[in-house]
Structure formats: C-alpha cells, structure tokens
Amino acid sequence: MFDHQAAGKRFSRRGRTAGAAACAGAALIAIVIGTHPAAAGTETSTANRSTTALTATAAEPGLGSGNLMQSEDFFQQGLAPVGATVGLSGKRALSACSGEETMRTLTKGKAVAYADVAWAFGTKGTSLTESVADGSTGTSAASYEEQLNKLVRGCQNEPAGHWYYGKAHAITVRAGEGSWYPAYSGNRKVAGGVAVIRSGHRVGLVELSGQPSDDSGYMEGIAAAAINRLAD
Numbered sequence: 001m002f003d004h005q006a007a008g009k010r011f012s013r014r015g016r017t018a019g020a021a022a023c024a025g026a027a028l029i030a031i032v033i034g035t036h037p038a039a040a041g042t043e044t045s046t047a048n049r050s051t052t053a054l055t056a057t058a059a060e061p062g063l064g065s066g067n068l069m070q071s072e073d074f075f076q077q078g079l080a081p082v083g084a085t086v087g088l089s090g091k092r093a094l095s096a097c098s099g100e101e102t103m104r105t106l107t108k109g110k111a112v113a114y115a116d117v118a119w120a121f122g123t124k125g126t127s128l129t130e131s132v133a134d135g136s137t138g139t140s141a142a143s144y145e146e147q148l149n150k151l152v153r154g155c156q157n158e159p160a161g162h163w164y165y166g167k168a169h170a171i172t173v174r175a176g177e178g179s180w181y182p183a184y185s186g187n188r189k190v191a192g193g194v195a196v197i198r199s200g201h202r203v204g205l206v207e208l209s210g211q212p213s214d215d216s217g218y219m220e221g222i223a224a225a226a227i228n229r230l231a232d
Contacts, residue, residue, distance in 0.1 A: 067231075068229060069128070069206070078218070086115070087114075095152070096207065114131070117129070130205070130207075149179055166216070176227045180194070193216060
C-alpha cells in the first residue's frame with residue numbers, strides 16, 4: 001500500500017480510501033459480489049432504483065456504469081473483486097495525488113456526463129478507483145487528458161521515504177490511448193499504479209492501490225481494459 005504515514009504534513013490532504021473517496025451528495029450504488037461476480041453495470045436494486053435505471057436517468061448521453069471497469073476485467077490481473085460502489089456525479093476524489101480534486105472540479109462541471117467506481121478486492125490492502133467524463137468534443141477531452149497527466153506528474157519527484165509515481169508509459173489499443181504510471185511506496189517497492197485514459201471525447205483516470213504482483217506491468221493490462229470499456 002502507499003506509505004501515507006511517511007508522507008508527512010505535505011501529503012496529509014492526499015490520504016484517502018476507496019470507501020471514503022466520494023464527496024457528499026454523489027449518487028452512489030453499492031454492488032456486492034457473491035458467488036457469481038456482478039459487473040458494475042449489472043442491474044442491482046438499491047433503495048428504489050437499480051444501477052441500470054440510475055444510469056439511464058443520470059447519464060442520458062450514454063456514459064454510465066457500463067463504461068467503467070467490470071469484475072471480469074480484473075481476473076486476468078490476479079485480482080478478485082468483492083464489491084463496488086458506483087457514482088454518476090463526478091464527485092469522487094481522482095487519486096491519492098489529487099487530494100480533494102474530482103473529475104467535476106477538473107472539468108469545471110462542463111462535461112456532458114460523469115461516472116465513477118470504487119472497487120474492493122479480496123486481497124488485503126488492494127483497491128481501485130476510476131473516474132471518467134464525457135467531454136462532448138475531442139478537443140475538450142484532449143484538454144482534460146493533459147490536465148490529468150499534469151496532475152499525475154506532480155507526484156513523480158518526491159523526497160526519500162514518500163510514495164511516488166514512476167515514469168509514464170504510453171499505451172494504444174483498439175478503442176483509444178492513454179498513459180500508465182507505476183506507483184512505489186516509500187521503501188521503493190511496487191504499490192499499484194495510475195493510468196490516464198482516453199477514448200474519443202471520453203477521458204478518465206484509474207488508480208490501483210496495492211498490487212497483485214511485484215511486476216508493475218499489470219497496470220498496462222488494467223489501463224487497456226479501462227480504455228476499451230470507455231469507448232464511445
């Protein structure tokens with residue numbers, strides 16, 4: 001896991017967990033995975049509304065939970081998902097590096113639609129968050145992509161003992177492109193990673209805290225799966 005305790009006062013604003021990352025007022029749907037794993041986009045009753053119904057009403061342009069990573073995307077990465085919380089307001093904290101910054105604040109509320117998810121896994125200390133937005137045009141999406149990469153690069157050079165992101169690795173797949181960065185704990189061990197993703201006029205950020213193996217390359221697989229799901 002990230003060594004937040006060693007990060008000191010400067011990083012106190014960046015600490016968060018997947019369960020607490022959503023700001024008050026976000027439209028959230030909890031999904032518990034049992035014997036048959038349920039994807040984030042699966043119709044699941046909650047209060048008086050299902051995931052499918054909420055997606056249809058809150059994200060009319062078509063961006064919804066189905067464009068987020070699904071349970072089956074994780075199995076090849078050695079991760080066993082046990083539950084997810086989906087939101088459609090864009091108010092989930094973007095990453096451990098961004099503090100209170102959300103996709104809605106980054107886009108100044110001008111995106112056509114938002115969607116986000118926090119995944120929990122059977123491996124202790126491992127979680128994943130994803131926040132995406134529909135920028136309506138390729139130009140706006142490119143601008144948001146640039147801002148997200150700049151945000152991530154802000155945590156590449158840190159003092160000894162602090163967690164940090166490694167160098168960027170470009171990725172291009174059928175549905176789009178992006179950049180993924182390994183993450184390292186204060187003792188310089190692999191501790192997950194982050195990816196900035198884009199498909200057409202949709203853009204997003206995915207962060208994995210913890211790791212299924214010591215090979216940081218698994219973030220490339222997660223980034224590829226996220227880009228393909230994001231496709232418009």
